[in-house]
Amino acid sequence: xxxxxxxxxxxxxxxxxxxxxxxxxxxxxxxxxxxxxxxxxxxxxxxxxxxxxxxxxxxxxxxxxxxxxxxxxxxxxxxxxxxxxxxxxxxxxxxxxxxxxxxxxxxxxxxxxxxxxxxxxxxxxxxxxxxxxxxxxxxxxxxxxxxxxxxxxxxxxxxxxxxxxxxxxxxxxxxxxxxxxxxxxxxxxxxxxxxxxxxxxxxxxxxxxxxxxxxxxxxxxxxxxxxxxxxxxxxxxxxxxxxxxxxxxxxxxxxxxxxxxxxxxxxxxxxxxxxxxxxxxxxxxxxxxxxxxxxxxxxxxxxxxxxxxxxxxxxxxxxxxx
Amino acid sequence: xxxxxxxxxxxxxxxxxxxxxxxxxxxxxxxxxxxxxxxxxxxxxxxxxxxxxxxxxxxxxxxxxxxxxxxxxxxxxxxxxxxxxxxxxxxxxxxxxxxxxxxxxxxxxxxxxxxxxxxxxxxxxxxxxxxxxxxxxxxxxxxxxxxxxxxxxxxxxxxxxxxxxxxxxxxxxxxxxxxxxxxxxxxxxxxxxxxxxxxxxxxxxxxxxxxxxxxxxxxxxxxxxxxxxxxxxxxxxxxxxxxxxxxxxxxxxxxxxxxxxxxxxxxxxxxxxxxxxxxx
Numbered sequence: 324x325x326x327x328x329x330x331x332x333x334x335x336x337x338x339x340x341x342x343x344x345x346x347x348x349x350x351x352x353x354x355x356x357x358x359x360x361x362x363x364x365x366x367x368x369x370x371x372x373x374x375x376x377x378x379x380x381x382x383x384x385x386x387x388x389x390x391x392x393x394x395x396x397x398x399x400x401x402x403x404x405x406x407x408x409x410x411x412x413x414x415x416x417x418x419x420x421x422x423x424x425x426x427x428x429x430x431x432x433x434x435x436x437x438x439x440x441x442x443x444x445x446x447x448x449x450x451x452x453x454x455x456x457x458x459x460x461x462x463x464x465x466x467x468x469x470x471x472x473x474x475x476x477x478x479x480x481x482x483x484x485x486x487x488x489x490x491x492x493x494x495x496x497x498x499x500x501x502x503x504x505x506x507x508x509x510x511x512x513x514x515x516x517x518x519x520x521x522x523x524x525x526x527x528x529x530x531x532x533x534x535x536x537x538x539x540x541x542x543x544x545x546x547x548x549x550x551x552x553x554x555x556x557x558x559x560x561x562x563x564x565x566x567x568x569x570x571x572x573x574x575x576x577x578x579x580x581x582x583x584x585x586x587x588x589x590x591x592x593x594x595x596x597x598x599x600x601x602x603x604x605x606x607x608x609x610x611x612x613x614x615x616x617x618x619x620x621x622x623x624x625x626x627x628x629x630x631x632x633x634x635x636x637x638x639x640x641x642x643x644x645x
Numbered sequence: 646x647x648x649x650x651x652x653x654x655x656x657x658x659x660x661x662x663x664x665x666x667x668x669x670x671x672x673x674x675x676x677x678x679x680x681x682x683x684x685x686x687x688x689x690x691x692x693x694x695x696x697x698x699x700x701x702x703x704x705x706x707x708x709x710x711x712x713x714x715x716x717x718x719x720x721x722x723x724x725x726x727x728x729x730x731x732x733x734x735x736x737x738x739x740x741x742x743x744x745x746x747x748x749x750x751x752x753x754x755x756x757x758x759x760x761x762x763x764x765x766x767x768x769x770x771x772x773x774x775x776x777x778x779x780x781x782x783x784x785x786x787x788x789x790x791x792x793x794x795x796x797x798x799x800x801x802x803x804x805x806x807x808x809x810x811x812x813x814x815x816x817x818x819x820x821x822x823x824x825x826x827x828x829x830x831x832x833x834x835x836x837x838x839x840x841x842x843x844x845x846x847x848x849x850x851x852x853x854x855x856x857x858x859x860x861x862x863x864x865x866x867x868x869x870x871x872x873x874x875x876x877x878x879x880x881x882x883x884x885x886x887x888x889x890x891x892x893x894x895x896x897x898x899x900x901x902x903x904x905x906x907x908x909x910x911x912x913x914x915x916x917x918x919x920x921x922x923x924x925x
Contacts, residue, residue: 356751359741363801364757366738370798371764377775439664444657446665452909453668456675459908461859463876464897467883468678471890478890480677483694490693517674525916567920578768580862585880597770597862604774605866617771628766632759 375621382614389608401615411599411616418577418595421508425515426572430565432516433523438553440524441531451528458521466585469514474586476501507591511582519576523568530564531557563638570631577624596620682894689891704895708882717896720878723789727864727874728857731796735804735853736846738797743808748815748838758809761802769799773866780867787869795863800853807852807918811845812838848914851907858904875900 385397405411440451457465473479482499489497503510534557542552580597583589589598596616604613680696681689682705688698710716746754776795777786785791815838823833864874882896883889908915 353751356745356749358745360745360751360757363738363742363761363805367761367764367798367801370794371767371772374772374775374779375767377778378771381774436664436667439660439667442657442660444661444664450664450668452912453672455908455912455915456672456905459855459901459905460675460678461876461879461897461901461904463859463861463879464678464901467879467893467897468674471883471893472677472681473674478690478692480694483692487693517671520671522919526920529916529920571920574766578770580770581876584861597768600770600773601862601866604777610774610778613774617768617774620768621771624766624768628763631766632762635762636755636759 378614378617378621381610382618384611384614386610387608388610397611401611402619404612405615405619410594413592414594414596414599415619417508417593418597421512421515421579421583421593421595422573422576424512425519425576426569428512429516429519429572430523430569432520433525433568434527434561434565436520436524437527437531440528454524455521457517458519460518462518462581463585465518466514466582469510469517470503470586474502474510476503503587504591507587507593511586511593514586515576515579515582519572522575523572526568526571527561527564530561534560563634566634567631567638570627570634573627574624574631577620577627596623678894679898682891682898684891686888686891689894690888704891705899707892708895708899715878715881717875717878717899720873720875721900723792723868723872724858724875726789727792727796728854730790730793731800731857732850732853734793734797735800736850739801739804739808739849740842740846742805743812744838746805747809747812748817748820758806761805764798765802770862773863776863777866786867787871789868789872791867792860792864792872792874795867796857796860799860800856803856803918804849804853807849808842808845810917811842811848815841844914848911848918851911852915852918855904855907 382401383396383398384394385400386394436454440447440454460468471479473481476482476499479502481502482497485499486497489495538556539552542556547555577595578597579595580601583593583595583598584601587593589595589602594602597620600613600616600620603609603616607613683700683702684695684698685701685703688695689704691698707714708717745751746758751757780786780788780791819837820833823837828836859876860874861876861880864877865880868874868877879893879896879900882893911918
């Protein structure tokens, strides 16, 4: 394939001076090594990095698509608006609350489930398959399911079950709360926890199964109890996997758009940053403002990503040293 | 110190029960979705619910356009095109790149690897506006090939990481030996690299397919009536008047089906893909 391009280079290298020939040959070999990498690298830089440069430039401009004649550079005005706008400040807080809740709760649930699945029992494969299913529902489909079939105040299954239970005890006045307008953020969080717990479980289960079992056996022989083994052997071993699951989960959940967009349309204080950017850009057509918001999100992500990359890097070096 | 065998086995039974309960609990919303999709609109919207109501395929008929609604086939076809084409492009770019990062590594290969990963950490929404403006300028808005390019860039880092972790299992000594024996590169690739790489390529393709199929934000902003994908179609399915629950559940089931199939097929490799190859 692309390595073929290097073949013509080698014979044409000058042969009168050995030194030149060798360095040219070396250079050709180095390029032969690089050649398979270049298409992917160039593609990634062009499609993912250049738009960010444009975002940075536009963030310093006053540019509203509804008034295009007023396009000009205005320095840090957009950033000032981002910092001062109470709506945006609340969307920053919402993003943090949403991400932290979803990641922490699904991580804990995922850990519990991974521990349950880390033993041999009848139907273990089936249970694992059942547990993975929520992660394999298209996110928009899942959001619609929760919004209409589960939370809906008049025909959702939660209130339906409440009616049922109350009738069982002879009452016709079962509480019928409107879940989405009473607890909007919780409604979004529960649907996301349901979707992300399998993700956490899969990573932690892989971590549990990479454990050296002889240490556990030795500890059992020495009379260690289940809790002691968990606390002093399993948990330290799982630490990296917990970090990895939490950080990758954060990277994905911070960017969540589908659930917020579908379940609450960003209303009732559930607008996170991705939704706010979408709204500023798509509904208010304020390009400059949307870009400044984008830059703020990127800076936040870089902070999280630095930790995430360090964790992945330590896993990688662990693998290399094995 | 250790518990008697009967206590231990009883405790084991409790854990097994707990695991089964958790599994059923997690799958319950999905079962409810499928059951609702098989009910008539009237039976789907009762309070208390009527799980035992008569089953009908009416919701599915409506989804496929029987009620005079829009046909789901153009969006489904768009999703299929965007997902399959971007997956093929991802593989065409990622496999050679992973080769140059593992089997015959370039200098500073780990820096390159981390550059790919860092692009995945930046939120795509921040690049949405420039992409929109450029697409508008090039007149490729509402064009499914725009999504193909964007989904490729979205999945390429994951694919490079996954393929690298698979290809690093290729026995390098055998590769060197075959080079000494004078085997040509295509032969080497076919005989030694391919058998190790094929399961990895399959897993990478499935993961890339799932993420492309699921994507909503870019598809919603960058497409319209022509190139709209299945998730965008799904959001338009909720109407303000009349009953629609069975119809929506039927649509959600149909649109999730390809992902469920791909996901169950790739179950064992799913974790490796999702953790970018860091966990095996």
